[in-house]
Amino acid sequence: MAIFDDKVRKQIGDILTKLGDRVNLLYFTQEMECGICKDIHEFLNEFASLSDRIGLTTFDFVKDRDKAEHYKIDKIPAILLLDKNDNDTGIRFFGLPGGYEINSFIQGLMEVSGVKEPLSQGAAEMIKKIDRDVHIQVFISLTCPYCPAAVSAAHRIALENPRVRADMVDAGVFPQLAVKYNVSSVPKTIINEKIEIIGAEPIEKLIETAAKA
Amino acid sequence: MEFKLNIGAPDTEDRVLRMDAGVLYDVIIVGGGPAALTAAVYCMRKGVSTGLITMDFGGQLSDTSTVENYMGYSYITGVDLANKFKEQVRQFEIAIADGKKAVAIEDGTEKVVRLDDGSAFRARSLIITTGKSSRKLGVPGEIELTGRGVAYCAICDAPLFAGKRVVVVGGGNSGIESAIDLAKIAEHVTVVQFLPELTADRVLVDAFEAFTNTTTLYEHEVMEIVGTQTVESVKIRNRVTGDVSTHEVQGIFIEIGLDPNTVSVKGLLKLNEFGEIEVDCACRTNRPGIFAAGDVTSVPFKQIIIAAGEGAKAALSACEYILRES
Numbered sequence: 001m002a003i004f005d006d007k008v009r010k011q012i013g014d015i016l017t018k019l020g021d022r023v024n025l026l027y028f029t030q031e032m033e034c035g036i037c038k039d040i041h042e043f044l045n046e047f048a049s050l051s052d053r054i055g056l057t058t059f060d061f062v063k064d065r066d067k068a069e070h071y072k073i074d075k076i077p078a079i080l081l082l083d084k085n086d087n088d089t090g091i092r093f094f095g096l097p098g099g100y101e102i103n104s105f106i107q108g109l110m111e112v113s114g115v116k117e118p119l120s121q122g123a124a125e126m127i128k129k130i131d132r133d134v135h136i137q138v139f140i141s142l143t144c145p146y147c148p149a150a151v152s153a154a155h156r157i158a159l160e161n162p163r164v165r166a167d168m169v170d171a172g173v174f175p176q177l178a179v180k181y182n183v184s185s186v187p188k189t190i191i192n193e194k195i196e197i198i199g200a201e202p203i204e205k206l207i208e209t210a211a212k213a
Numbered sequence: 214m215e216f217k218l219n220i221g222a223p224d225t226e227d228r229v230l231r232m233d234a235g236v237l238y239d240v241i242i243v244g245g246g247p248a249a250l251t252a253a254v255y256c257m258r259k260g261v262s263t264g265l266i267t268m269d270f271g272g273q274l275s276d277t278s279t280v281e282n283y284m285g286y287s288y289i290t291g292v293d294l295a296n297k298f299k300e301q302v303r304q305f306e307i308a309i310a311d312g313k314k315a316v317a318i319e320d321g322t323e324k325v326v327r328l329d330d331g332s333a334f335r336a337r338s339l340i341i342t343t344g345k346s347s348r349k350l351g352v353p354g355e356i357e358l359t360g361r362g363v364a365y366c367a368i369c370d371a372p373l374f375a376g377k378r379v380v381v382v383g384g385g386n387s388g389i390e391s392a393i394d395l396a397k398i399a400e401h402v403t404v405v406q407f408l409p410e411l412t413a414d415r416v417l418v419d420a421f422e423a424f425t426n427t428t429t430l431y432e433h434e435v436m437e438i439v440g441t442q443t444v445e446s447v448k449i450r451n452r453v454t455g456d457v458s459t460h461e462v463q464g465i466f467i468e469i470g471l472d473p474n475t476v477s478v479k480g481l482l483k484l485n486e487f488g489e490i491e492v493d494c495a496c497r498t499n500r501p502g503i504f505a506a507g508d509v510t511s512v513p514f515k516q517i518i519i520a521a522g523e524g525a526k527a528a529l530s531a532c533e534y535i536l537r538e539s
Contacts, residue, residue: 103220144369185360185370198360
């Protein structure tokens with residue numbers, strides 16, 4: 001079964017013609033794939049087929065333990081974005097970037113490929129100044145129109161500073177994490193396990209909060 | 214699997230023109246919904262220098278599932294229609310500041326719009342199209358517990374309440390739509406309605422009444438939302454008898470309509486009793502050179518097609534004002 005209908009496939013294909021440098025996707029799953037893992041696998045195969053500048057490598061969370069540890073992947077399904085030189089961008093999607101999140105997925109790919117809007121000077125400087133490890137987790141649901149903005153802002157910070165890792169986490173796929181972090185509305189952002197942001201905030205505010213974490 | 218694609222191809226060739234604090238624009242439009250985007254197209258076609266300051270392209274339209282009463286389309290999703298509006302605006306070299314919120318507007322020899330990131334832009338005239346957003350209940354506990362069980366977006370947050378007990382406040386279309394979404398997955402849904410009957414459309418009420426895990430409290434109102442870390446219970450008062458009862462729930466969805474977004478113009482523009490910006494039939498406010506259009510204004514009936522039409526009118530009024538003043 002095809003994941004995309006013809007209209008969506010064409011729309012995505014059109015956008016991907018603007019892709020700059022090559023982007024390499026890593027997918028962590030397991031041999032006996034869970035339902036959603038299988039769907040994501042198909043989604044990624046189909047997505048990667050829409051552009052010759054998208055690479056896709058699949059790892060087994062159990063068998064490729066060393067790879068999972070290298071990329072600090074502690075749960076699956078996980079999608080990572082690597083740049084053309086296979087450098088880790090810190091951008092991760094835990095769950096299927098469907099529904100509204102297709103937008104943050106495409107934006108992430110575009111930005112990693114080098115096609116991105118310039119940040120304001122203040123924002124760019126603030127991101128550079130972050131000199132500690134920062135881990136941003138953005139909890140979302142696929143039916144939330146406000147969530148992709150929160151995800152993309154976190155991903156952009158990760159892209160601009162190698163000390164920052166930013167995860168999209170589908171609360172529906174990881175209910176135990178939603179309980180752990182007390183997620184009862186989305187988007188909800190957790191920074192370094194201790195700071196919580198409810199709702200989508202402009203990237204400047206997110207950077208400010210991340211810098212203090 | 215559904216994909217709500219609303220991202221466009223990046224503007225690699227026709228680079229986006231950023232708004233410039235050094236420029237005195239003829240018109241600055243504040244907002245991003247149908248009124249704003251229509252006004253933008255009209256201003257650009259008139260050839261006046263135009264800036265657009267917006268939190269999100271599409272506004273409330275982007276959160277609308279389907280539209281069946283915008284002429285030219287018998288059926289289109291809100292996201293698709295918003296994209297078409299945006300594409301039509303992007304044909305022009307319009308200056309844009311997006312993802313930004315206007316926090317204050319000042320009127321003088323020049324009009325100044327101050328944004329939440331500290332920047333400020335100047336114009337000879339303004340069109341305010343800031344729309345509406347969810348109305349708050351205004352009861353104790355609401356603000357403290359927002360995002361901790363108090364929710365305003367059922368399509369976003371309903372999945373987080375699977376197997377839980379929830380209250381929905383409001384018996385209009387948005388309240389009953391939310392109650393239906395929640396009844397599918399929650400253990401129990403209590404609808405609290407201020408009036409003696411539900412005011413939602415008949416088709417929605419019928420669909421809602423088909424569920425067996427719901428209770429409707431007519432002529433009741435929420436007095437307080439109680440909880441330390443998350444919502445634990447809601448105190449609800451019977452408006453006829455005055456009795457207050459406590460309902461143990463994990464969530465409360467507030468769907469009691471919308472309030473106009475007028476924070477940036479409070480004290481500057483005249484508002485009506487509903488807090489909407491008062492405009493005359495040419496979209497003029499009480500301040501010369503400041504125009505308003507769409508759901509934020511006193512114009513009756515909040516509809517996409519009306520907002521778009523009003524946006525066109527506000528743009529033409531602003532262009533006329535600039536011609537006369539120069």
